[in-house]
Every structure is written in structure tokens, then in C-alpha cells.
Amino acid sequence: xxxxxxxxxxxxxxxxxxxxxxxxxxxxxxxxxxxxxxxxxxxxxxxxxxxxxxxxxxxxxxxxxxxxxxxxxxxxxxxxxxxxxxxxxxxxxxxxxxxxxxxxxxxxxxxxxxxxxxxxxxxxxxxxxxxxxxxxxxxxxxxxxxxxxxxxxxxxxxxxxxxxxxxxxxxxxxxxxxxxxxxxxxxxxxxxxxxxxxxxxxxxxxxxxxxxxxxxxxxxxxxxxxxxxxxxxxxxxxxxxxxxxxxxxxxxxxxxxxxxxxxxxxxxxxxxxx
Amino acid sequence: xxxxxxxxxxxxxxxxxxxxxxxxxxxxxxxxxxxxxxxxxxxxxxxxxxxxxxxxxxxxxxxxxxxxxxxxxxxxxxxxxxxxxxxxxxxxxxxxxxxxxxxxxxxxxxxxxxxxxxxxxxxxxxxxxxxxxxxxxxxxxxxxxxxxxxxxxxxxxxxxxxxxxxxxxxxxxxxxxxxxxxxxxxxxxxxxxxxxxxxxxxxxxxxxxxxxxxxxxxxxxxxxxxxxxxxxxxxxxxxxxxxxxxxxxxxxxxxxxxxxxxxxxxxxxxxxxxxxxxxxxxxxxxxxxxxxxxxxxxxxxxxxxxxxxxxxxxxxxxxxxxxxxxxxxxxxxxxxxxxxxxxxxxxxxxxxxxxxxxxxxxxxxxxxxxxxxxxxxxxxxxxxxxxxxxxxxxxxxxxxxxxxxxxxxxxxxxxxxxxxxxxxxxxxxxxxxxxxxxxxxxxxxxxxxxxxxxxxxxxxxxxxxxxxxxxxxxxxxxxxxxxxxxxxxxxxxxxxxxx
Numbered sequence: 001x002x003x004x005x006x007x008x009x010x011x012x013x014x015x016x017x018x019x020x021x022x023x024x025x026x027x028x029x030x031x032x033x034x035x036x037x038x039x040x041x042x043x044x045x046x047x048x049x050x051x052x053x054x055x056x057x058x059x060x061x062x063x064x065x066x067x068x069x070x071x072x073x074x075x076x077x078x079x080x081x082x083x084x085x086x087x088x089x090x091x092x093x094x095x096x097x098x099x100x101x102x103x104x105x106x107x108x109x110x111x112x113x114x115x116x117x118x119x120x121x122x123x124x125x126x127x128x129x130x131x132x133x134x135x136x137x138x139x140x141x142x143x144x145x146x147x148x149x150x151x152x153x154x155x156x157x158x159x160x161x162x163x164x165x166x167x168x169x170x171x172x173x174x175x176x177x178x179x180x181x182x183x184x185x186x187x188x189x190x191x192x193x194x195x196x197x198x199x200x201x202x203x204x205x206x207x208x209x210x211x212x213x214x215x216x217x218x219x220x221x222x223x224x225x226x227x228x229x230x231x232x233x234x235x236x237x238x239x240x241x242x243x244x245x246x247x248x249x250x251x252x253x254x255x256x257x258x259x260x261x262x263x264x265x266x267x268x269x270x271x272x273x274x
Numbered sequence: 275x276x277x278x279x280x281x282x283x284x285x286x287x288x289x290x291x292x293x294x295x296x297x298x299x300x301x302x303x304x305x306x307x308x309x310x311x312x313x314x315x316x317x318x319x320x321x322x323x324x325x326x327x328x329x330x331x332x333x334x335x336x337x338x339x340x341x342x343x344x345x346x347x348x349x350x351x352x353x354x355x356x357x358x359x360x361x362x363x364x365x366x367x368x369x370x371x372x373x374x375x376x377x378x379x380x381x382x383x384x385x386x387x388x389x390x391x392x393x394x395x396x397x398x399x400x401x402x403x404x405x406x407x408x409x410x411x412x413x414x415x416x417x418x419x420x421x422x423x424x425x426x427x428x429x430x431x432x433x434x435x436x437x438x439x440x441x442x443x444x445x446x447x448x449x450x451x452x453x454x455x456x457x458x459x460x461x462x463x464x465x466x467x468x469x470x471x472x473x474x475x476x477x478x479x480x481x482x483x484x485x486x487x488x489x490x491x492x493x494x495x496x497x498x499x500x501x502x503x504x505x506x507x508x509x510x511x512x513x514x515x516x517x518x519x520x521x522x523x524x525x526x527x528x529x530x531x532x533x534x535x536x537x538x539x540x541x542x543x544x545x546x547x548x549x550x551x552x553x554x555x556x557x558x559x560x561x562x563x564x565x566x567x568x569x570x571x572x573x574x575x576x577x578x579x580x581x582x583x584x585x586x587x588x589x590x591x592x593x594x595x596x597x598x599x600x601x602x603x604x605x606x607x608x609x610x611x612x613x614x615x616x617x618x619x620x621x622x623x624x625x626x627x628x629x630x631x632x633x634x635x636x637x638x639x640x641x642x643x644x645x646x647x648x649x650x651x652x653x654x655x656x657x658x659x660x661x662x663x664x665x666x667x668x669x670x671x672x673x674x675x676x677x678x679x680x681x682x683x684x685x686x687x688x689x690x691x692x693x694x695x696x697x698x699x700x701x702x703x704x705x706x707x708x709x710x711x712x713x714x715x716x717x718x719x720x721x722x723x724x725x726x727x728x729x730x731x732x733x734x735x736x737x738x739x740x741x742x743x744x745x746x747x748x749x750x751x752x753x754x755x756x757x758x759x760x761x762x763x764x765x766x767x768x769x770x771x772x773x
Binding site for chain 2: 086
């Protein structure tokens, strides 16, 4: 089997090298990829969409339809992880462990009883190491990470960035919270239901914007139809349309990351997590 | 609204899948009606679109209002109009038939299940309707990802089988993407029609040759063409009924469509059949696929569902072989067989779904006495089976007829013999199942010969039987109207250059 694999690998590698002989030279300005469509995008993007960042314009306007489905791919991954991992019917353990937040004392409480005061947090292991430094540093960092994430989403028209990148940064900030504290802390701020619904809402903002263009009488995803709703000229409407869908992408990516993380890290049980 | 049909076919299921996902958290009972409405709209638009194509010819829909090749465009011609109709109708019928089993098997996860189901259909419809090589890849990802999730929800061994499929499927999709990348390097375009226009001057290019080989191997992996089929039987056998009766009829057939689209539109028949002298070799590969699929099915003596999955492997061989015969009749047979095989596979998998629903298993031991216990389900099974064998007037006969005529016309007698061999094997396979279901008494009553009283009838619910009978009726109707389908639709789907 190993030898078969080796032979196949060599054959495929050989084929790829053989084909590379007919490629245009490295960074050749006359290669088909640089001469066929690129000039149109470089010359016309600003006047057709009023977006200075050509990459964003191609991604979220000229080929916006692909990007919508890329967002859907991420959403599908979230749903697939959820449906495979999440377990609902589970026997509650007879005793629960609670930790006193200030002193770190752990106590075991029988089922049906509550801890003596609100200063206790529930844990699933017998002992968790003290993590004051990690918690404090993360607390300080998270707001800045989130502001940066919002900036990346909002500034995608002008600089590198956009919904995917910003959404990942925002999602990472929440995952940092889950790692430094625990999953319950995150779920307290953003419930599982809210997270799952926002995943769908993010993609819905994207696809809904496209559908709105269709209802306003133009083709699907033709943002210039939004001009009458946003009270701007059709070219500017394209720019605003891109911003709207980027926000949708940001929400979808952020929530899906958190959703996948929560299910994977707690094996679908939504407990303490990592 | 009718000029927006191409967009509606994909967009309505997509939006509904998202709404279902939200509705699943609010009230689970909302999910099915939304899913049903979405697929009904998709089916209605597909049929409407097919009729418009028949009237007006190719329909181009520019997404975002951008002219191709700058933006993405949908091209709907006779070929994908037909396949779109089949995909949406099969998905709709299966949705109705599977409602009960979905709600029974996944009481807490009906919402996500319907979400994945509708997203998968969105992906398949998108693959078929698009005219952009990269857009096709994105939709392929959606159809694959949701498929892995759905298939892994089955029995104990399902996750492992699905993981295996995930590896193979990902490699297949990557190969396709790599091929598209190669084409982009040499042409600078992603639009299928545009690529086809640029390619003639590049027929001798090694990069185009490599792109062709890589794309084909990727697509073959995804359709489980014989040596690359190893992922399919287990993945489909252990899957939940609702998922396997959606995926088994559609995924392999849609991938065949992609292959035919690559041959006819992207690389053009001139390049595929004349510039490259590979068609003969590929038809021989198809011969091996048909024969091996038949033998593997014959060797499977435990599980009805697994036996059917090996028949799928053989049927993939039919269509690949038919498409690569390089003549009009063979191509007609391959396209007609996409339609017929999707319907036949749906029919027999729905029957398996009914059996699993009632008997909780599809092993050959579970089948004993089923003709008495579930006479209506088994009646539909007989229709599906004789269509798979290829008995007129069911549709299976006619596509096989075209394939065999194509083989004779091309002088490829090996393929003809393989088709006949596989039909004979199907006779053996299905009559073996009939024998078990008809003559052998229920396993519980074994050894109680004298005080044996007949098992009471315990038929599947009407919501599962009605779609099954609709499929059975369509099998016969498509068979009776084969002439019209070929003359009105398929004839125009094949370029005039191909004789």
C-alpha cells in the first residue's frame, strides 16, 4: 500500500511538473492572468463601484456570489459540527463541584442543592490551577482585540481586511475568553441559542441583501438597486452594499467560530470546556 | 418574476435553509413546512426554466448585473435545465417521504438536519445551474460538507465511513480546483463559455492537458468511478435513510453532469474526443467499473442497502462509458441515464427507507416475509427493480438501449457486453431479494412450520408510500415519453459537432 501511494504521488508530481513547462514565466506581465481581466478591474473598479480596494471590490461585488457561498460553507461547517457533536440527553452527575472565586476553595455539593453564595462558580474537574495572571491579561486584551476586529470589518474598502478577517479576529477574542476563563463564562454572555441564531442571521444579511436587490427590480446581488433605499447614487450604493454584506460575513464568521469551538472543546456538552 | 428563475432556484433554498436554522431554535414544527415550500419553489422554477429554455434556447443570467467574464453568470441550456428539474423533483419527493423518519431519528436535531438537507440541495442545484468554473467549486464544497454531516448521522460506523468519504471527497474537490487553477493560468478566465472560446489555440499546451487530467480524476473521485469508489458503499450504507435516499440518487449523478459539462462545454468535444486519444481507454475503464460493480454487488449477501450501493458503482460506469463513447447516441444514453438512474435509485432507496422505518434494518434476514408484511412498499420495489434491470416500459430499458446502440455504433463491443452482463447480474440480484421477501417466512416463525400463521400487514405510513408511488409512476411515464425527452430536450443538449 505504501509503495502504491509512493508511485501515485510521484506520478501526480511528475504530471504537475510536466505541465508547469507551459506556464507563463514567473511574474510575466504578459501572462493571460494579468492581461485578460485584470486591466478591467484595475482601471474600472473605482468608477464602477467607488471602492478603492480592488480586492474587496472583486471579492464582494464582481464575484460577490462566490463569497456569499463561501460564507455559507462556513455556516454549513458550523451546523455540521453542531449536529454531529452536540449531545442533549445526558445524565447529570450526582454531585457538582463549585469553586470559590476569591479563595480558590473547591467544594462538592449534592444534586439539587445550590452553593452557599454567589461567589462560587461551577467547575467540572476537581481542581483548576490558579490563573489570575492569564485571566487579567486576557480581560485587558479582549476589548482591544474586538475594536481592532470592528476596524478591520469597517475598513475593508480602503485597506486589507473585510468581513472574514474581522470576523475571525472577533471570534478569536471570544475564544480567548473561553480559554482563559471557561466556556460557561462565555455562554453566560452569549447563549448557545443566540450564537446559533446569529450564525444564520449573518449569512441571511448577505443573502438577504442580494434578494432585496432582486425584489427592487434588478438582478440578484446587483447592489445598485439599493440606491433607492439608501438614498445615494447607484455607484455609491455598490460601495454601501459591500459594507452591508461584509458586516453579515463578520457576524457569521465570528459566531460560527465560537459555535464550532464550543462544541469541539466541550465535546458537545457545553460544560466547562478547555 | 420568470426572468429571475435561474437565481430563484438557488437563492430560495439558501434563504430558507437559513430561516429553518433560526426556526429550529424557536419551534421545530416550523422546519418542515419551510423546507417543503423552498423545494417546491425550486422545483416549480426548474420546470418553468426548462420550458423557457425549450422556447427560447440558452438563458443567461448575470449575477450582480456584471457582464461575464468579469462577473459570474448562469447559463441554462437544455442539458442543465433537464438535470435541474430532476434534482429538485427528487429532493422534494424525498423530503416528503423522509419527514417521519427524520422526526423519529433526530427528535432534538430536526432543525439542523433540515438545514443541512436544504443546503445540500442548494449546493447541488448551484453546481448544475452555474456557468462559472470556480463558482461550481464553491457549490461543490457546500454539497460535500453538508453531505459529510448528513451521512455521519447514521449508525455506529457511519462517522468513520463519512470521515473516509471526507478525505476522498476533499481530494477530489481539490483536484478539480487545481485543474481550474491551471486553466486560469493559461486562459485568464473562469467563465466556462469564455474558457472554451480561448482554448482552441492552446490545444497542444501541456498545462491544458494536465488541467484536463486533474479535473477528470477529481470528478471521478467524487462520482465513485470504479477504482476510486472505495468510499461510497460504507458511507451510503450506514447513513440515515433520509440522507442516503437524498445523496445516493443525486450526488453521483450531478458529478456525471459535471463531467459531461466539462467535456461538452469547457474542454469542447473536439479536444476531448479528437485531440486527446483517450476515449477508448476511458471506455475500457468504464467496462471494468460496470463489471466490478456488478460482481461486488453479487458478492454482497448480507445487506440490501449495501448491495444497492454497489449497483450505483456499476451505474456510474454506464454513464462514464456512454459519455466517452464519443458519439451522439452514447452521449444521449448517458444524459438520459442521469435522469433515469436518479429516479430509479430514489425509488429503491425510498423502499429501503420504508423497510428500515418498519423493520429497523435492511439486512437480508430482515427482509423475510416482507411481501406479506409490506405489500405496497414491495410493489414499488418491483417497479424500481425491473427498471434497474432494464425491462420496458420502465425508463431503465430506454437509456440502456441508447447506451448499447452507442456502443455498437462506436464499435465498442466490450462495453456492450459489460452492459448486458450487468443487466443479467441485476436480474439475479433482484430476484434473489424477491425470493427472500416472498418465500422465506419471518425469522421469528422459523421452526414453527405447522402452527405458522401469516404475519399481519404492517405497512409504512401514507406520507412515505405516496411519494414512493409517485416515483414509481414517474419511472413508467419517463419510459413511455423517452422519445419526447430525447427529441425535445437531450438532442439540443449535445453540440451539433458531435455525431
